[in-house]
Amino acid sequence: MKGLLSFKHGVHPPENKDITAGIASRRFPFPDEIILPLSQHIGTPAKALVQPGDRVERGDAIAEAAGYISSAVHATASGTVKSIELWPHPNGDMVPSIRIDVDPNSTQMQRPRIIPRWQDVKDEDLSKEIAKAGIVGLGGAAFPSHVKLTPPKDQPIELLLINGCECEPYLTSDHRTMLEYPERVYLGIRIALKALGISRAVIGIEANKMDAVEVMRKAAPDDLDVTVLPLQVKYPQGAEKMLIKAVMGREVPSGALPSAIGAMVQNVATAANVATVFETGQPLIERIITVTGRGIRKPGNWLIPFGTKLRDVVKHCGGLTEDAAEIIFGGPMMGLGQANLDVPILKATGGILILSRDECKRQDILPCIRCGKCLDACPVFLNPQLLGILAKAERYEEMASEAHLSDCMLCGCCSYVCPSNIPLSQLFAASRAQLRKLATP
Amino acid sequence: MSEEGMNEGLEVQDSGTPPEQESPAKAEVSTFQLVATLAVAGALAGLLIVLVNQHTKPIIDKYKAEQLRKAVYEVLPGAEHYDTYYLVDGSLSLSLPEGAKESDFKRVYVGYTAAGQRLGVAVSRGESGFQDVVQIIFGFDHVTGKLTGMKVLDSKETPGLGDKIYKDKAFVDQFFAGPETPLVPVKSGAGKGLPNEIDTITGATISSKTVIGIINHGLEEWKPILDQGIPQAPARSVDEEAQQ
Amino acid sequence: MRTTTPSQDFIRGIWDENPVLVQMLGLCPALAVTNSVKNALAMSAATFFVICCSSVLVSSCKRFIPNEVRISAYILVIATFVTLADMLLQAYAPVQHKELGAFMALIVVNCMILGRQEAFASKNNPFRSLLDAVGTGIGFTIALLMMGGFREILGTGAFLEYSLFGPNFEPWVIMVLPAGGFLTLGFILLAMGYAEHRKKANEIVNEQVKTAL
Amino acid sequence: MTGNSILDSALILGGVGLFFGFLIAMANKKFWVWEDPRIDEVEELLPSTNCGACGMPGCRAFAEAVVSGEQAPSGCTVMGSDDIDNVAAYLGVDAGEATKRVARLLCAGGKNEAVRHSDYSGFETCKAAAAVAGGGKACTWGCLGLADCEVVCLLDAIYMNEDDLPVVIPELCTACNDCVVACPKDLFVLMPVEQKLIVQCKNLLNGDAAEDLCSVACNACNKCVADSEPGVIEIIDNLAVINYEKNALTDPKAISRCPTHAIVWIEGQQFEESSQELEKKAV
Amino acid sequence: MTDSIVKITASPHVRSADSTIRIMWSVVISLVPVIAASIYFFGPSAIFVLLASVAGCLLTERLFGSTPGSLADGSAMITGLLLGLTLPPGFPLWMAFLGAGFGMAFGKIIFGGLGQNIFNPALVGRAFLQAAFPVAITTWPAKTQHWWTLQGDNFALPFMSPVVDAATAATPLGNLKFGDDPVVTPLLDLFMGTTGGSLGETSALLILLGGLYLAWRGHLNWHIPLSIFVSAFAVSGLFYTLGISQFPPMFMLLSGGMMLGAFYMATDMVTSPITNKGCWLFGFGIGFLVVVIRIWGGLPEGVMYAILLMNALVPFINRATQPRLFGTSGKKKEADNE
Amino acid sequence: MNDQTLFSIFFSAMVVNNFTLAMFLGLCPFMGVSARVETALRMGLANIFVLVLTALSVWVLNTYILETVPYLRIISFIIVIASLVQIVEMAVKKLSPTLFRQLGIFLPLMTTNCAILGLAIFQTNRGYGFLQGLTFAVGAGLGLTLALVLMASIRESLEFSDIPGIAKGTGLVLIIAGILSLAFMGFAGLL
Numbered sequence A: 001m002k003g004l005l006s007f008k009h010g011v012h013p014p015e016n017k018d019i020t021a022g023i024a025s026r027r028f029p030f031p032d033e034i035i036l037p038l039s040q041h042i043g044t045p046a047k048a049l050v051q052p053g054d055r056v057e058r059g060d061a062i063a064e065a066a067g068y069i070s071s072a073v074h075a076t077a078s079g080t081v082k083s084i085e086l087w088p089h090p091n092g093d094m095v096p097s098i099r100i101d102v103d104p105n106s107t108q109m110q111r112p113r114i115i116p117r118w119q120d121v122k123d124e125d126l127s128k129e130i131a132k133a134g135i136v137g138l139g140g141a142a143f144p145s146h147v148k149l150t151p152p153k154d155q156p157i158e159l160l161l162i163n164g165c166e167c168e169p170y171l172t173s174d175h176r177t178m179l180e181y182p183e184r185v186y187l188g189i190r191i192a193l194k195a196l197g198i199s200r201a202v203i204g205i206e207a208n209k210m211d212a213v214e215v216m217r218k219a220a221p222d223d224l225d226v227t228v229l230p231l232q233v234k235y236p237q238g239a240e241k242m243l244i245k246a247v248m249g250r251e252v253p254s255g256a257l258p259s260a261i262g263a264m265v266q267n268v269a270t271a272a273n274v275a276t277v278f279e280t281g282q283p284l285i286e287r288i289i290t291v292t293g294r295g296i297r298k299p300g301n302w303l304i305p306f307g308t309k310l311r312d313v314v315k316h317c318g319g320l321t322e323d324a325a326e327i328i329f330g331g332p333m334m335g336l337g338q339a340n341l342d343v344p345i346l347k348a349t350g351g352i353l354i355l356s357r358d359e360c361k362r363q364d365i366l367p368c369i370r371c372g373k374c375l376d377a378c379p380v381f382l383n384p385q386l387l388g389i390l391a392k393a394e395r396y397e398e399m400a401s402e403a404h405l406s407d408c409m410l411c412g413c414c415s416y417v418c419p420s421n422i423p424l425s426q427l428f429a430a431s432r433a434q435l436r437k438l439a440t441p
Numbered sequence B: 001m002s003e004e005g006m007n008e009g010l011e012v013q014d015s016g017t018p019p020e021q022e023s024p025a026k027a028e029v030s031t032f033q034l035v036a037t038l039a040v041a042g043a044l045a046g047l048l049i050v051l052v053n054q055h056t057k058p059i060i061d062k063y064k065a066e067q068l069r070k071a072v073y074e075v076l077p078g079a080e081h082y083d084t085y086y087l088v089d090g091s092l093s094l095s096l097p098e099g100a101k102e103s104d105f106k107r108v109y110v111g112y113t114a115a116g117q118r119l120g121v122a123v124s125r126g127e128s129g130f131q132d133v134v135q136i137i138f139g140f141d142h143v144t145g146k147l148t149g150m151k152v153l154d155s156k157e158t159p160g161l162g163d164k165i166y167k168d169k170a171f172v173d174q175f176f177a178g179p180e181t182p183l184v185p186v187k188s189g190a191g192k193g194l195p196n197e198i199d200t201i202t203g204a205t206i207s208s209k210t211v212i213g214i215i216n217h218g219l220e221e222w223k224p225i226l227d228q229g230i231p232q233a234p235a236r237s238v239d240e241e242a243q244q
Numbered sequence C: 001m002r003t004t005t006p007s008q009d010f011i012r013g014i015w016d017e018n019p020v021l022v023q024m025l026g027l028c029p030a031l032a033v034t035n036s037v038k039n040a041l042a043m044s045a046a047t048f049f050v051i052c053c054s055s056v057l058v059s060s061c062k063r064f065i066p067n068e069v070r071i072s073a074y075i076l077v078i079a080t081f082v083t084l085a086d087m088l089l090q091a092y093a094p095v096q097h098k099e100l101g102a103f104m105a106l107i108v109v110n111c112m113i114l115g116r117q118e119a120f121a122s123k124n125n126p127f128r129s130l131l132d133a134v135g136t137g138i139g140f141t142i143a144l145l146m147m148g149g150f151r152e153i154l155g156t157g158a159f160l161e162y163s164l165f166g167p168n169f170e171p172w173v174i175m176v177l178p179a180g181g182f183l184t185l186g187f188i189l190l191a192m193g194y195a196e197h198r199k200k201a202n203e204i205v206n207e208q209v210k211t212a213l
Numbered sequence D: 001m002t003g004n005s006i007l008d009s010a011l012i013l014g015g016v017g018l019f020f021g022f023l024i025a026m027a028n029k030k031f032w033v034w035e036d037p038r039i040d041e042v043e044e045l046l047p048s049t050n051c052g053a054c055g056m057p058g059c060r061a062f063a064e065a066v067v068s069g070e071q072a073p074s075g076c077t078v079m080g081s082d083d084i085d086n087v088a089a090y091l092g093v094d095a096g097e098a099t100k101r102v103a104r105l106l107c108a109g110g111k112n113e114a115v116r117h118s119d120y121s122g123f124e125t126c127k128a129a130a131a132v133a134g135g136g137k138a139c140t141w142g143c144l145g146l147a148d149c150e151v152v153c154l155l156d157a158i159y160m161n162e163d164d165l166p167v168v169i170p171e172l173c174t175a176c177n178d179c180v181v182a183c184p185k186d187l188f189v190l191m192p193v194e195q196k197l198i199v200q201c202k203n204l205l206n207g208d209a210a211e212d213l214c215s216v217a218c219n220a221c222n223k224c225v226a227d228s229e230p231g232v233i234e235i236i237d238n239l240a241v242i243n244y245e246k247n248a249l250t251d252p253k254a255i256s257r258c259p260t261h262a263i264v265w266i267e268g269q270q271f272e273e274s275s276q277e278l279e280k281k282a283v
Numbered sequence E: 001m002t003d004s005i006v007k008i009t010a011s012p013h014v015r016s017a018d019s020t021i022r023i024m025w026s027v028v029i030s031l032v033p034v035i036a037a038s039i040y041f042f043g044p045s046a047i048f049v050l051l052a053s054v055a056g057c058l059l060t061e062r063l064f065g066s067t068p069g070s071l072a073d074g075s076a077m078i079t080g081l082l083l084g085l086t087l088p089p090g091f092p093l094w095m096a097f098l099g100a101g102f103g104m105a106f107g108k109i110i111f112g113g114l115g116q117n118i119f120n121p122a123l124v125g126r127a128f129l130q131a132a133f134p135v136a137i138t139t140w141p142a143k144t145q146h147w148w149t150l151q152g153d154n155f156a157l158p159f160m161s162p163v164v165d166a167a168t169a170a171t172p173l174g175n176l177k178f179g180d181d182p183v184v185t186p187l188l189d190l191f192m193g194t195t196g197g198s199l200g201e202t203s204a205l206l207i208l209l210g211g212l213y214l215a216w217r218g219h220l221n222w223h224i225p226l227s228i229f230v231s232a233f234a235v236s237g238l239f240y241t242l243g244i245s246q247f248p249p250m251f252m253l254l255s256g257g258m259m260l261g262a263f264y265m266a267t268d269m270v271t272s273p274i275t276n277k278g279c280w281l282f283g284f285g286i287g288f289l290v291v292v293i294r295i296w297g298g299l300p301e302g303v304m305y306a307i308l309l310m311n312a313l314v315p316f317i318n319r320a321t322q323p324r325l326f327g328t329s330g331k332k333k334e335a336d337n338e
Numbered sequence F: 001m002n003d004q005t006l007f008s009i010f011f012s013a014m015v016v017n018n019f020t021l022a023m024f025l026g027l028c029p030f031m032g033v034s035a036r037v038e039t040a041l042r043m044g045l046a047n048i049f050v051l052v053l054t055a056l057s058v059w060v061l062n063t064y065i066l067e068t069v070p071y072l073r074i075i076s077f078i079i080v081i082a083s084l085v086q087i088v089e090m091a092v093k094k095l096s097p098t099l100f101r102q103l104g105i106f107l108p109l110m111t112t113n114c115a116i117l118g119l120a121i122f123q124t125n126r127g128y129g130f131l132q133g134l135t136f137a138v139g140a141g142l143g144l145t146l147a148l149v150l151m152a153s154i155r156e157s158l159e160f161s162d163i164p165g166i167a168k169g170t171g172l173v174l175i176i177a178g179i180l181s182l183a184f185m186g187f188a189g190l191l
Ligand SMILES: Cc1cc2nc3c(=O)[nH]c(=O)nc-3n(C[C@H](O)[C@H](O)[C@H](O)COP(=O)(O)O)c2cc1C
Pocket: A137, A139, A140, A141, A142, A143, A147, A148, A149, A150, A151, A152, A239, A240, A241, A257, A258, A259, A263, A264, A265
């Protein structure tokens, strides 16, 4: 493993990917009800286009982007709009959501439509098509992809990085995407390259997925300048800055975007879904999601329509085991703990992780013993110890000005290693929220 | 914290008085007044001090001389009076060159018996010990080189440890027992019984060795000079001695 | 502005506004010369003399002293008395004088004394100033004696050189070292803090009960 | 000692005094700088011990800071409280507020009223908990009960009651705004004590949806609107909102038919305690 | 588990197996061979001294510690053991107990307890004892005939002086510095531990093993001992070859409290710098100070003072050695200046 | 006359007989101005400046004026120090307001700082010559600065600690000073 490209610091938690890595993805049955929150992405919430009582078909746009950094929402199953009301969101808030009663008798076909040939679309217009399909980054941040595909003029992109690291333990959805749909990924890459007007791409894959490396290498079209690069297995290898550091050997300047050094990072699943838009005309309405952990009876990889309630997923996967303790959207390192089984699955939900009591055992929080392990883990070279004591003392301004809170990715490496179990990254998230609150009068 | 709180409370209850706006127009102070104040005060203070000084100086001087005399007599047992010799241009002299400052010259004290016989020489000397400089005076027979006594004049050595160099009688007594020089420090009880051994104090080896070092170095410095011969002091009467 | 009664002037400095223990002034002599009770006494006496004399003199002459040379003038007054005290001590208690060393002279800059001149003597009449000075002087003496007593007893096993625990007592040398000075004052402050804490805690409980009922 | 030396010393000291008196006088002339005369006055009031305990280098610097408002008079540790009052009074610290304001909590859903659907475990502050799925409380608007506000209140005006809700003691609260800033759920509002009609809820759901989460939630039933003078209460986003412009028209009748007691009439402290609790405290 | 979820926590939802408690107890375990050796070399006296100092620490922590359960974290135990290991075998038990209490109370608890202290509590305790009872703490009784005979006067009455009639022995350092005929103790003796000295400063080998074990487990920052050794070796080597000092560099490393200090005391993470860069500076400082104090100071041994002095500098070092932020050159941004 | 080498004077004044930790001089500002590193550093610098100034004036006084009247030492020293400090303060205030804000405001503290007069007296008692006096002043000043900055950095880092209620404030500072003083004993005997 050593000798592969990587970045400094970081951690290596037990991978636990073998639970689902070998299980091929299957289509998830349509549930009775679909809940589609208007904000499933970073940016302004979308604006609803439907009224209660409207009939919608699978794939219909039901909400449109409300600004440049915003994204459209599409019906993920056919049925009737029941209401638009406040509904629990995975982030813990109540947000306006469209509830659709799924028609049990529907064939779940999409309306026929004209699919533009991607080769014929002008480079600049590709991102408009992508925006129309409601595509957001599936790597976790759910940042509208069309924004990333139109970089500022003064910062031209030179290299497209396809992120197949999937560094979060347990999760295997990107892994399965690469194994099952390599051609789609390549088509997505072609489209992204065309949109960006460049020709070179690198696919970074952690070395614990050598089968995916093989598959991707085999499927590589001859006419594309793409390299498939195995990377050292280390969390958070998949984080944008770390991937760029590993592949290009350069650090994204603090406070700047990857475009500052001519890079653009896109997740493999995002690429695959971009391809789908031009292949079948299907907007972003479903994705491969890993349901895993020792707290669920039947783990697996599923092609789940967004808006399916957590309750339905759990039920379909055999239910929770006796000692299930925590339900998490995403991986164990950055995922969001879920308190309510009614929350819907969102575009950015790459996995549903149900941990058993043993897996998430937690000890008491002790005082910081200044061991410095968190400094040795932080991939962006912050001083989490200092940030931690500042957060406890509620000195938020100092955190921002002296300790560079804004550079923290909330990756959780520091919390992971802290022998005193101090929830550092949680404190940082809370501090940021408080800072935001102080900034808005 | 609570203090800020106090203040907070105050702001609420206190209706507050408006600031006194009439700024105290600074009366221009005359230069003369400033100068005069300091000068007069200085002069008065000087006067007062001098008056008291006139009263106390004799007492202090007498005390100091007394201390020195006592010390010299203590380290030269049997001495009845002594002469102070200054080291002027490499040789001993009883008087200083015209206009020279006394404090600029090294000196030794030569002690005499009542019969006027030279008993030995006393030297005061300091070197740094464990904490700070240790100042001692020691007497020796300049002919045989044997010690006649040692007294610590000033030391800041640790109380309870280093201060044993003057508080520990057993240690001090060794210097009065006429040991030969140069002295050799040995751990207490570990000596071989030689006549120039001094048992050091347990726990204060450094201070003990400092004392021994001062004596050895003092002898090294003064022995050759003394060996050149000590100029004869003018005979003096007992009255003179008393006046000193 | 300040309305205090003469008896308050006197009492205040003794404990509530004790110069050393509460106001943290004149720390250098308080720490440096308190390795024995005798030294503490000598230092207190000298300081007492200086503070009383200067307070009276300063308050009598305050009219003649222009503001610009105020500090210089006060210091001059204090220094005069310190020099006097120094010479007198040297003449009549030479041993103590030697023990106190440079700290005798340093009474001049004891911020406590200058502080009283600035804060009190320059604004009040000689009688009140004397009361204030005596109170402050007593407070200073109390603090020094507390420290001297503690340090001498533990550091040498004796009080005023009178052995308390017999010859076998193992002295705590640290107490007569500089570190012991800091630690002793630290202990005293902690003890006072503890007492204060207890008092406050009681008060808070009482108050809460009162507001609750 | 001769008479000469008396003269000498008087001369020397007088000379030194003369010299430096002269220097100071010159310097005084040459280097004169205007300063706010209040600084001198405040300095007079300070103890002049120049001890530096206030963190400022000397009393004068402290006086400057106090006059310019950077420091509170209580920053001086040497002064007694009377003296501090004097300084504050001299500088004319603002008169107390004409109308006393206090912090009011817009939530009454303590642990006995509101539904929790999960157990939060981790760092025990509201801010930290709020960052995790809203803190585990079913009502995402409600109080998390982990006492950030109690900690931040310097005047100990807040204590947590048996229901895990913060109680503000109106007598102690100075409306400093600290708790308003501290609460991640924005539940505190500073309001004049005369405003007695308060809706202790921020839940934006209606009907059963609201009551499912919390037994004292406002379910937007409109009864209070009907029971009060027109325009005083309005339902906005499923929540009763009181128009305090018309505070004069408010009256306790408005709360009489509220099915959940979400709207209350407060004559002092929110959340009166049971006599049992009081007794426990007194012991 | 049914409908309602038991737990929600913040990410990350999994944690490394390391825990403070585990680290602390590993340190205790790694000290076992050293303790065994001290008992082997010094007999029951060693047990008594260690017990007294451990008792002092645990009792103080229990009585005054901020949290009631703080004994379980093992740090008080370490403090007690390490303080005990720095004391001579014949040390009166009441003094050991007192020093332990002082070290805990004023070296740790007063700063707010675990993790918040500036100075190494065990060394604060020892520094106190060294200053309070300088004779007792530098009295090294000569080896007794039988293993089971007590050394010195362990059972001196509280507040009373110990009575030592047996002859006293010299430690390798004392011997070289103050001895009447200075000799350099053979390195092998130092390595194996067949020399006089404090309980824990005898066998370099066992300490080395314990230290390496901890370093391997990641429980101590190996930068610190390494930098101490490098600097002590280099500085003393320089002076030795220049003929200024009589201490051969290897002797410098193996004698006295150097090994114990470098592996167990300087590495206390609470009182050492937080960055590796800082640890290098810290270690270099300790090594340098030890050599200077040993060669020219008034005391034969300087490890304790060197560590305490560098402890005092740690907040300053921490300020000066913040890590370089990712994506920056490491120099402070212009904007930060004002 | 004194024949100590400059190095030993310097080193002794700075660490071995550190003014603050071993000789108890200048404790009031040590307690007061050691809360923040910035302030402590500035105070230290102002200290060094005034100490050097004092050493110079004292040397002048001793050599040219006070020879015949040694008993006027204390009083002359203190007048000179007090006046000089006052004049320098006025001058700095006028000439460089920036410098005044950074250093000048510490000057008034100097008059009642016994380190300054202490230096004058020790310098006289030990009979230091011109260069020796200067070295002594710089060494002592650096020693004061060292102690101040050490204490300040420790106190700053303690801002985040849960200090027990009774120790908050000066009690803890004194205990830390005590431990520092213990640690500085390691230098004993070095010179
Ligand atoms: C205003 C804004 C503009 C952005 N522009 C770009 C861009 O031009 N190129 C790009 O690669 N990413 C861009 N991003 C996206 C971020 O670089 C990043 O991909 C996104 O926040 C999620 O990344 P993460 O999952 O690593 O956190 C932009 C983000 C924001 C907020």
